[in-house]
Amino acid sequence: MPVTEAREILVVVAARLADAGIDTSQLDARLLLATALQRDDAVLPHETLDRWTADEVARLDGFVERRIAGEPVSRIRGWREFWSLRFMLSPDTLDPRPDSETLVAAAVAAGGQMKTPRILDLGTGSGCLLLACLAELPDASGCGVDISDNAVETARQNAHALGLAERIRFQPAAFADDLTALGSFDLVISNPPYIPRHEIAVLAPEVASFDPVRALDGGGDGLASWRQVMPAIARHLASSGQAFVEIGAGQAPQVTPIAAAAGLQVTDMHADLGGIVRCLTLSHVS
Numbered sequence: 353m354p355v356t357e358a359r360e361i362l363v364v365v366a367a368r369l370a371d372a373g374i375d376t377s378q379l380d381a382r383l384l385l386a387t388a389l390q391r392d393d394a395v396l397p398h399e400t401l402d403r404w405t406a407d408e409v410a411r412l413d414g415f416v417e418r419r420i421a422g423e424p425v426s427r428i429r430g431w432r433e434f435w436s437l438r439f440m441l442s443p444d445t446l447d448p449r450p451d452s453e454t455l456v457a458a459a460v461a462a463g464g465q466m467k468t469p470r471i472l473d474l475g476t477g478s479g480c481l482l483l484a485c486l487a488e489l490p491d492a493s494g495c496g497v498d499i500s501d502n503a504v505e506t507a508r509q510n511a512h513a514l515g516l517a518e519r520i521r522f523q524p525a526a527f528a529d530d531l532t533a534l535g536s537f538d539l540v541i542s543n544p545p546y547i548p549r550h551e552i553a554v555l556a557p558e559v560a561s562f563d564p565v566r567a568l569d570g571g572g573d574g575l576a577s578w579r580q581v582m583p584a585i586a587r588h589l590a591s592s593g594q595a596f597v598e599i600g601a602g603q604a605p606q607v608t609p610i611a612a613a614a615g616l617q618v619t620d621m622h623a624d625l626g627g628i629v630r631c632l633t634l635s636h637v638s
């Protein structure tokens with residue numbers, strides 16, 4: 353193939369994506385072209401591609417078809433950047449959300465005041481929350497549990513890839529399981545499934561069709577996981593420890609009494625960049 357201007361390809365791909373109603377067509381075109389070229393960075397329009405083979409053309413076409421069918425770019429690439437770290441995804445892991453960085457920021461601030469914090473992550477998925485905390489807190493160690501064996505395996509691989517495996521262990525387990533053998537923890541973090549079941553089908557196709565249902569489904573009222581996670585936090589949190597949980601938009605008034613029934617109190621609330629409360633700090637009732 354002759355030397356090709358990236359712009360020529362990007363214009364055509366972005367137009368196909370825009371025609372399919374994709375708002376982020378230009379950025380997606382750059383990322384999908386990079387993925388077809390097996391590059392991690394977005395391709396810039398002014399670049400000249402010194403190779404552009406038939407295989408790459410076919411690969412890009414396949415990626416564009418998948419994107420038009422609603423698959424998020426992160427699923428097509430197989431990884432997502434979160435807290436400036438790279439997390440490999442699998443069909444059994446939630447695609448980490450930027451909103452969840454609110455929880456990481458709050459937990460890291462608390463962990464920074466502790467000497468050698470031990471952190472438990474309930475429902476670890478890709479491991480993104482716990483691994484981001486460990487990356488920021490060099491003296492911390494942690495344990496991530498998830499009901500999905502496959503998610504636990506992906507989290508382990510992410511820990512290795514980030515050079516954090518020595519300070520972390522992952523274990524397949526359910527919220528309700530007895531994890532007392534793991535000891536107690538100075539910090540417990542959790543982003544459990546909290547979406548009411550009937551709302552899942554009407555979420556954006558990127559979420560409804562590509563995130564695992566088990567990572568989303570909070571039962572009929574969206575609170576089913578909380579009824580297991582709050583007692584689990586109470587069991588595993590050290591007496592002077594703090595827990596940080598991500599909640600659904602507007603869920604604080606419903607989650608707070610469930611925490612209280614487990615012997616926990618809300619001591620702080622943290623909003624995301626849009627001003628929506630995303631994270632609660634909890635401690636044992638004093």
Ligand SMILES: C[S@@+](CC[C@H](N)C(=O)[O-])C[C@H]1O[C@@H](n2cnc3c(N)ncnc32)[C@H](O)[C@@H]1O
Nearest residue numbers: 446448475476477498499526527543544545567
């Ligand atoms: C909303 S996702 C959060 C994943 C990850 N922590 C993040 O923030 O991207 C919830 C996770 O909880 C796990 N999960 C769901 N039900 C569970 C249960 N009963 N016990 C343990 N983990 C569970 C799911 O497999 C999923 O990985």
